Structure formats: C-alpha cells, structure tokens
Amino acid sequence: xxxxxxxxxxxxxxxxxxxINANFYPGVANLVIGASGGGKSVLVKTMVGLETPxxxxxxxxxxxxxxxxxxxxxxxxxxxxxxxxxxALFDSLTVEQNVEFxxxxxxxxxxxxxxxxxxxxxxxxxxxxxxxxxxxxISGGMKKRVGIARAIALPIKYLFCDEPNSGLDPLTSRVIDxxxxxxxxxxxxxxxxxxxxxxxxxxxxxxxxxxxxxxKWWEGSKEELPxxxxxxxxxxxxxxxxx
Amino acid sequence: xNLFSEIGRYIIFxxxxxxxxxxxxxxxxxxxxxxxxxxxxxxxxxxxxxxxTGAVTTVQTASQLASDSGVLPPSLFPMEIVGxxxxxxxxxxxxxxxxxxxxxxxxxxxxASEIGNMRVSEQIDAYEVMGINSIGFVSLPKILAGxxxxxxxxxxxxxxxxxxxxxxxxxxxxxxxxxxxxGLRSSFVPHYVNVLLVKGYIFSFIITSMSAFQGYYTKGxxxxxxxxxxxxxxxxxxxxxxxDLIIAKLLL
Numbered sequence: 001x002x003x004x005x006x007x008x009x010x011x012x013x014x015x016x017x018x019x020i021n022a023n024f025y026p027g028v029a030n031l032v033i034g035a036s037g038g039g040k041s042v043l044v045k046t047m048v049g050l051e052t053p054x055x056x057x058x059x060x061x062x063x064x065x066x067x068x069x070x071x072x073x074x075x076x077x078x079x080x081x082x083x084x085x086x087x088a089l090f091d092s093l094t095v096e097q098n099v100e101f102x103x104x105x106x107x108x109x110x111x112x113x114x115x116x117x118x119x120x121x122x123x124x125x126x127x128x129x130x131x132x133x134x135x136x137x138i139s140g141g142m143k144k145r146v147g148i149a150r151a152i153a154l155p156i157k158y159l160f161c162d163e164p165n166s167g168l169d170p171l172t173s174r175v176i177d178x179x180x181x182x183x184x185x186x187x188x189x190x191x192x193x194x195x196x197x198x199x200x201x202x203x204x205x206x207x208x209x210x211x212x213x214x215x216k217w218w219e220g221s222k223e224e225l226p227x228x229x230x231x232x233x234x235x236x237x238x239x240x241x242x243x
Numbered sequence: 244x245n246l247f248s249e250i251g252r253y254i255i256f257x258x259x260x261x262x263x264x265x266x267x268x269x270x271x272x273x274x275x276x277x278x279x280x281x282x283x284x285x286x287x288x289x290x291x292x293x294x295x296t297g298a299v300t301t302v303q304t305a306s307q308l309a310s311d312s313g314v315l316p317p318s319l320f321p322m323e324i325v326g327x328x329x330x331x332x333x334x335x336x337x338x339x340x341x342x343x344x345x346x347x348x349x350x351x352x353x354x355a356s357e358i359g360n361m362r363v364s365e366q367i368d369a370y371e372v373m374g375i376n377s378i379g380f381v382s383l384p385k386i387l388a389g390x391x392x393x394x395x396x397x398x399x400x401x402x403x404x405x406x407x408x409x410x411x412x413x414x415x416x417x418x419x420x421x422x423x424x425x426g427l428r429s430s431f432v433p434h435y436v437n438v439l440l441v442k443g444y445i446f447s448f449i450i451t452s453m454s455a456f457q458g459y460y461t462k463g464x465x466x467x468x469x470x471x472x473x474x475x476x477x478x479x480x481x482x483x484x485x486x487d488l489i490i491a492k493l494l495l
Binding site for chain 1: 265266268269364365366368369371372373374375376
C-alpha cells in the first residue's frame with residue numbers, strides 16, 4: 001500500500017499540492033482523476049520521486065520514500081514501473097532492447113532467459129512481430145504497449161501510469177485499459193493511473209482519488225462515486241463534463 | 244540564473260557523474276559506442292582542418308616575416324624560422340585550441356542536443372524511475388570517451404599541421420623541405436608536448452562535461468533542445484579560451 005501523509009509541493013510561491021492525504025491499495029486499479037492543471041501529474045511525479053515534496057511523506061509500505069538513503073531509494077525504485085504519457089521509450093534501442101533494458105541492468109539472467117522474459121512481456125501486451133522495430137516505426141498504441149511491457153519486465157510491486165490513454169483513439173484506449181486491469185490482477189501490484197478519462201474510471205477504476213486545484217477533493221470507491229457527486233459539485237461537474 | 248548558482252549546479256552534477264556505474268557491461272558497450280562517435284567520426288574534419296591550417300600558417304608566416312622584417316632582403320631571410328614558428332605554434336596553440344574549438348561545435352552541440360532530447364522526451368525520467376543514476380548513465384561514457392579520444396585527435400592534428408605546412412612550402416616554393424624540417428627540429432622543446440597534453444585533457448573534459456550538463460538541464464521542447472546546443476557551444480568556447488590563457492600562464 002502507498003500512503004500520502006500531509007503532502008505539500010510548492011513551485012516558488014505556487015502551492016500545487018495542498019496537504020494531500022490519500023491511500024493507494026494493492027491489487028486494485030487506483031485512479032487519480034481531475035481536470036488538467038489540478039495537480040495529478042505533479043502528484044504522480046512526487047510519488048515516484050521525480051519531484052521532491054516541500055513537506056509531507058510518501059510511504060511505500062512503512063518506508064518514507066523521500067527520506068531514504070540514496071542507495072535504498074534506488075533499490076525501492078527498482079520495484080516501481082512507470083508508463084509515461086509520451087511513453088519515454090529509448091529511441092536508440094529497438095522494441096526488444098527497450099523491454100530487455102531493465103533486465104540487463106538489474107537482473108543476473110542469461111541472454112536466453114532475458115529473451116524469454118522479453119517475449120513473455122510482449123505477449124502479455126499482445127505485441128507480436130515488432131521485436132526488431134525502432135520506436136519511431138510503431139504506432140502510438142503499440143508504443144504504449146511496449147511501455148507497459150518494459151514497466152513489467154522486472155517483478156515490480158508498483159505500477160504508475162501517467163495519462164495512459166492520451167493521444168489514443170477510443171478503441172485503443174479501451175485495449176490499454178484492459179491490459180492495465182489484467183496486469184494489476186495477475187501480478188497483484190499497486191497500480192496508480194493518472195487520467196481524466198471517465199471511461200477508464202467506469203471500465204477499470206476501483207479506488208478513485210479526485211484532485212481539484214491542487215487539493216484532494218474526494219476519495220472513495222467507484223461504487224461510492226454517484227452518491228458523492230450529489231454532495232460535491234466540483235466532482236459532479238467533472239464527471240458530467242466527461243460524458 | 245546567476246553564474247555562481249550555475250557553477251554550483253555544475254559541481255553537484257559532476258558529483259553524480261562519477262558515481263560507480265550500475266552495470267559494467269552496459270557501461271563498456273556505451274563507452275565503445277561513444278569512443279567511435281567522438282573519435283572516429285571526427286577524424287575526417289580534424290584531418291582537413293589540420294592540413295589546411297598548417298598550410299595557411301606556413302604561407303602567412305613566411306609572407307609576414309619576409310615583408311615585416313625590414314632588416315634583410317627576402318632573398319637573404321633565414322626561411323628556417325618559418326618552420327620553427329609553425330612547429331611551436333602548432334604544438335602550443337593551433338592543435339589543442341583550434342581543434343577543440345572545432346570539436347566543441349561538432350561534439351559539444353551533438354551531446355547537448357542528444358541529452359536534451361532525452362530530457363524533453365522523458366527518457367531521463369524513465370532512467371530515474373528505474374533506479375538508475377541518470378546523470379552518470381548518460382554523461383560518464385561521453386565524458387570518458389572524450390577524454391580518451393580528443394587528446395588522440397589533437398596528436399593527429401599536430402602531425403598533420405606540420406605535414407600541411409610542408410606541403411604548402413613545397414607547392415608554393417617558399418622554401419625547401421630541408422629548410423622547413425630544419426626549422427621544425429630547431430624549435431622543438433619537449434616540454435611543449437606536456438603543455439599540449441595538459442590542454443588536450445582539460446579541453447576535452449570541458450567539451451564533454453559542459454555539453455552534458457547543458458543538455459541534462461534542458462526544459463521545454465524542441466526549441467529548447469536547439470538552444471541547449473547553441474548555449475553549450477558558446478560556453479565551451481569561452482571556457483576553452485579562458486583555460487588556454489590560464490594553462491599558458493601556469494606552464495610556460
């Protein structure tokens with residue numbers, strides 16, 4: 001489980017994360033939703049350590065991530081997989097080499113074992129016959145799938161996805177959502193998905209955190225969402241605007 | 244951002260550059276790739292520039308000494324001096340400084356743009372999230388490859404500067420080859436080679452580390468990546484000339 005405790009983040013005098021307290025649970029798809037500029041991306045980047053909080057804690061199980069020693073922090077990072085909004089595939093490497101990269105860096109596997117794992121991960125995301133293609137030669141949806149395959153190449157505990165459906169057509173978006181759902185269930189990982197796509201919430205969302213103007217406005221399960229809309233005009237406006 | 248905070252950031256950056264690489268075999272394969280890119284792929288431009296600059300230096304030195312001496316008529320002027328001037332200036336100044344200024348444009352801009360592009364496309368964030376020291380991972384192979392290969396290019400350049408001068412002397416008939424070679428030999432001071440190597444190592448470190456630093460802290464998009472390359476080259480050129488003066492003052 002990941003816990004956020006009194007998390008604050010300032011950019012100079014702009015208070016972009018305001019006293020956030022939230023929980024993210026293992027084995028379920030945790031969704032961070034909200035309009036653009038609401039602080040979703042900063043929240044996810046702070047959770048994975050790409051941004052440092054001004055105050056507060058990000059607890060991975062019992063470990064205070066931002067106060068760990070450098071080596072321990074690096075070790076914890078190896079349990080984290082991330083799918084970036086722009087996929088962040090290494091453009092000097094092929095699809096296969098991109099997925100192999102974390103294994104090459106952090107496992108003692110032989111070449112054959114690595115290739116076996118790469119092919120397994122690529123088949124999990126239904127990507128076949130693209131092993132030797134460069135990232136520039138494949139479509140946006142395929143890039144996202146390679147990004148997911150790379151994120152799960154090592155046995156991770158936490159998967160972060162920053163706007164996994166951005167730039168994708170509705171059909172491909174549903175395919176990516178289904179993949180993320182299946183991977184979360186199969187590996188029992190804590191998945192945090194940053195999205196403003198209510199279809200994603202409807203299809204795979206289980207635990208929802210709604211961000212508004214840098215604050216955690218609401219947190220609860222998908223089943224509680226319709227009830228919460230009645231007493232929460234900002235949440236209601238966001239949900240209605242999304243359909 | 245003021246100069247002092249920029250220098251502070253550069254020092255912190257260098258602290259991370261020299262952390263032990265996560266995986267030796269990956270590091271070595273990156274190092275050999277960079278040595279090829281920096282060394283072998285710069286060889287043609289270094290050869291051309293050295294030959295042409297050597298020839299130009301010889302022709303201009305001969306012309307200036309003959310017309311400006313005012314003491315002896317050109318026919319009686321000791322042309323060996325031309326070889327002597329070309330030899331000393333090649334070792335002390337032209338080979339290390341001119342070669343590195345040219346390489347700053349070629350290698351410096353390329354490193355800054357490559358790392359800048361990795362930054363804006365989130366590839367560096369991906370390394371960080373994986374638990375890789377991204378500064379060291381993307382910069383150390385480039386810096387080490389530069390420090391190994393650029394001094395080698397400078398040594399090639401010294402030799403070709405002298406060959407360029409020799410060819411110019413022969414083709415233009417300014418002097419005989421014997422006069423030129425005698426001049427070169429008479430001016431040779433072994434300590435100058437030490438100065439050449441010190442300059443070579445320092446300049447190559449400046450080129451690679453400053454361009455990596457500039458690229459790593461790129462923010463924005465394609466426009467800023469281009470700006471990072473331009474900024475890197477400008478700053479490297481100024482730093483090279485400043486250190487050129489400092490080294491000359493300290494070692495000569």
